[in-house]
Amino acid sequence: MNEPLELERMTWPEVDRAIADGIDGVLVPFGSVEQHGPHMPLDTDCFIAHELAMRTAAQGLRDGVRMLVAPTIGVTVSWYHMQYAGSMRLTTDTFLHVVRDVLDSLVHHGLETIVILNGHGGNVPALTVAINHYLETTGRRIPVANWLDLASDVVGELDTPTIHAEEAETSLALALGQRVELDEATRDAFDRGAAVRDAGLPWTSFGRYDASHRGPSVTVPMDMLRDVAPSGVVGDATRATRATGERIVEAFVPRLVQVVRELASTTRAGASAAATGRGTAS
Ligand SMILES: [Zn+2]
Numbered sequence: 001m002n003e004p005l006e007l008e009r010m011t012w013p014e015v016d017r018a019i020a021d022g023i024d025g026v027l028v029p030f031g032s033v034e035q036h037g038p039h040m041p042l043d044t045d046c047f048i049a050h051e052l053a054m055r056t057a058a059q060g061l062r063d064g065v066r067m068l069v070a071p072t073i074g075v076t077v078s079w080y081h082m083q084y085a086g087s088m089r090l091t092t093d094t095f096l097h098v099v100r101d102v103l104d105s106l107v108h109h110g111l112e113t114i115v116i117l118n119g120h121g122g123n124v125p126a127l128t129v130a131i132n133h134y135l136e137t138t139g140r141r142i143p144v145a146n147w148l149d150l151a152s153d154v155v156g157e158l159d160t161p162t163i164h165a166e167e168a169e170t171s172l173a174l175a176l177g178q179r180v181e182l183d184e185a186t187r188d189a190f191d192r193g194a195a196v197r198d199a200g201l202p203w204t205s206f207g208r209y210d211a212s213h214r215g216p217s218v219t220v221p222m223d224m225l226r227d228v229a230p231s232g233v234v235g236d237a238t239r240a241t242r243a244t245g246e247r248i249v250e251a252f253v254p255r256l257v258q259v260v261r262e263l264a265s266t267t268r269a270g271a272s273a274a275a276t277g278r279g280t281a282s
Pocket residue numbers: 036044045119120121164165169
């Protein structure tokens with residue numbers, strides 16, 4: 001077995017054998033179908049999440065950590081992109097049900113260690129609710145790996161804001177082989193807070209308008225993005241380079257392999273402790 005295991009490309013006996021042989025973890029890519037400026041296609045978050053999952057699973061194989069890659073969940077929380085042609089969304093209510101049903105399906109087959117690999121910032125608040133609700137109601141812990149967070153040191157070295165279809169995301173798309181029309185890349189709403197204020201929308205100087213903002217802040221909801229960023233880019237896509245994207249990939253992939261390795265070993269230890277009555281869980 002030299003190829004990463006992509007769940008929906010396998011027959012059921014193959015999946016059955018893989019589970020019997022021992023799977024350390026399942027990666028569930030979450031993307032979005034939403035505008036990514038004039039320079040990248042709507043499937044960019046799906047492409048990134050799937051590609052990162054496949055590369056992580058391939059690295060895992062080399063490192064002795066066996067992973068399955070689940071189907072990419074494509075249409076997600078993108079209501080604030082609906083002013084741009086082609087964007088699609090689930091309502092947040094529906095999305096929470098989808099997350100639960102997807103996780104339940106994998107758990108049903110005895111897959112214990114599941115990690116959501118999220119490629120879309122707009123999913124983060126709902127995914128955080130979803131995984132906490134999942135623990136609350138099932139006792140199962142499902143972590144979320146956002147590439148922006150797991151490669152935060154590399155992204156933090158950039159001196160442009162990290163919001164949408166900007167330097168970091170465009171660089172990552174380039175490195176992973178997504179279609180990128182660099183001639184069309186643009187800079188827009190570079191200071192999202194100022195763009196909100198200039199658009200005459202409710203604004204506060206303490207608002208956290210940039211994912212990498214640090215310091216005293218209040219959390220503000222997303223904006224209907226076209227009100228503040230006519231091109232759909234929030235940040236500076238013109239600064240994107242394949243080399244920057246490769247540094248993000250090189251930071252992210254081994255760390256996610258480590259996450260799965262650690263979770264798998266501690267999950268097994270917890271299960272055997274519970275089986276021998278040494279567990280503290282009730
Ligand atoms: Zn994106």
